[in-house]
Amino acid sequence: MGLILIVTPMLYIFRNSRWWKKIFLAFFVLLYATVFYFFNFKFLADKMFYQPKNKILATVAENKVDSTKLIIGVSMNGEAKAYPIEIIGYHHQVQDTIGGSPVMVTYCSVCRTGRVFSPFVNRRFQNFRLVGMDHFNAMFEDAETKSWWRQATGIAVAGPLKGTALKEIAAEQMSLAAWLRIYPNTTILQPDNVFAKQYEGLEGFDEGTINSSLEKRDSASWQFKSWVVGLEISGHAKAYDWNDLVKQRVVNDTFQNTALVLVLENDNRSFHVWNRQVNDKLPEFIFDAASQTLKDNITNSVWNMDGECIEGTLKGNSLSPVQSYQEFWHSWQSFHPGTIKHKS
Numbered sequence: 001m002g003l004i005l006i007v008t009p010m011l012y013i014f015r016n017s018r019w020w021k022k023i024f025l026a027f028f029v030l031l032y033a034t035v036f037y038f039f040n041f042k043f044l045a046d047k048m049f050y051q052p053k054n055k056i057l058a059t060v061a062e063n064k065v066d067s068t069k070l071i072i073g074v075s076m077n078g079e080a081k082a083y084p085i086e087i088i089g090y091h092h093q094v095q096d097t098i099g100g101s102p103v104m105v106t107y108c109s110v111c112r113t114g115r116v117f118s119p120f121v122n123r124r125f126q127n128f129r130l131v132g133m134d135h136f137n138a139m140f141e142d143a144e145t146k147s148w149w150r151q152a153t154g155i156a157v158a159g160p161l162k163g164t165a166l167k168e169i170a171a172e173q174m175s176l177a178a179w180l181r182i183y184p185n186t187t188i189l190q191p192d193n194v195f196a197k198q199y200e201g202l203e204g205f206d207e208g209t210i211n212s213s214l215e216k217r218d219s220a221s222w223q224f225k226s227w228v229v230g231l232e233i234s235g236h237a238k239a240y241d242w243n244d245l246v247k248q249r250v251v252n253d254t255f256q257n258t259a260l261v262l263v264l265e266n267d268n269r270s271f272h273v274w275n276r277q278v279n280d281k282l283p284e285f286i287f288d289a290a291s292q293t294l295k296d297n298i299t300n301s302v303w304n305m306d307g308e309c310i311e312g313t314l315k316g317n318s319l320s321p322v323q324s325y326q327e328f329w330h331s332w333q334s335f336h337p338g339t340i341k342h343k344s
Contacts, residue, residue, distance in 0.1 A: 111331035
C-alpha cells in the first residue's frame with residue numbers, strides 16, 4: 001500500500017509534468033535510493049564488522065601474534081584459548097568452542113570492554129549478530145527472538161527476552177606473554193588475512209594511542225576515556241583508577257566483605273584481581289621490585305604473579321581470582337550506576 005501511494009503520483013508526474021519537474025523527481029528518487037541502500041545494507045553493523053572467515057587457532061609453536069599484545073584469555077574444562085584484542089576488537093564477537101562448550105567471545109573497543117558469554121538462552125543455542133551501538137556499547141541480536149543484548153552486561157534490553165541475562169564465562173585480560181606463562185599449552189587466535197586492512201585500524205589500541213577519539217585513552221584519571229579496573233560483587237560495583245595501579249603496583253582493599261588485592265605486572269598491561277583470604281588469614285601484600293614477586297605481611301611468604309605461593313609458610317596455596325575488567329570510565333559508570341570510586 002505504501003508503494004502504491006508513492007508510485008502512483010510519481011508516474012503521474014513523469015507522464016504529465018514539465019521536464020524540470022521530471023529531473024527533480026528523478027534526482028529525489030536516486031537520492032532516496034542511495035540513502036536507503038547505505039542505511040539498510042552498506043551501513044548495517046554486521047555488514048561493516050564481520051566474524052572471521054578463517055578462524056585459525058594456532059599452537060604456541062605456530063603462533064604469529066606478538067607476545068606483548070593484549071588478549072582475552074579463557075580456560076574451561078582443561079582447554080585454554082587466547083583471543084588478541086586488536087583482532088576481536090574489529091570483529092566484535094568470535095563464536096568458538098572451548099573444552100567442548102560453545103562460547104561467544106565479545107569485545108567493544110569504544111567501551112574497552114571484553115566479555116565472554118555462553119550463547120544459550122533458556123537452554124537453546126542462539127546465533128547472534130551485531131546490530132549497532134547504544135550508549136557507545138555494542139548491541140547483539142539473537143536470531144530466534146530478535147531480542148537486543150548489551151555487550152557490556154549480557155542483558156537483553158529490548159525484545160521478547162528483555163531483562164534476561166546471558167551466562168557470563170570467566171575470562172582474564174593480560175598480555176599474551178603472561179597468559180602463556182600460566183597456560184603454556186594454550187592456542188591463540190590468529191589474524192584472518194581477509195581482514196588485514198581492518199586490523200590495521202586498531203593498531204595502538206592496546207596502548208591507548210590509537211588515532212581515534214572514540215577509542216583513544218584519556219591519560220588523566222577519572223575522565224571520559226580514562227582506564228579503570230572495575231568489578232562487581234553481590235550487585236555492588238567498584239572502580240579502581242589505572243594510574244593509581246601503575247604507581248602502586250599492588251592495591252589491598254576490602255569490598256562487600258571480600259578481601260581483595262589488585263596487582264599490575266611490570267609490563268603495565270597484565271593485571272590481576274584476587275581474593276586475598278588464605279584459609280583463616282587475611283594478609284596484605286607488597287610488591288618486591290627486585291624479584292618481581294609479592295610478599296604477604298603475615299608470614300612473609302613469597303607469591304608469584306600467578307597468585308601462587310612459591311616460598312614460605314604458605315607455600316602451595318593459591319589466591320582465587322575475582323572477575324574484573326579493564327574499561328573506559330564512561331562505560332563502567334554508565335552500566336554500573338552507583339559504582340564506588342576507590343580512593344588511594
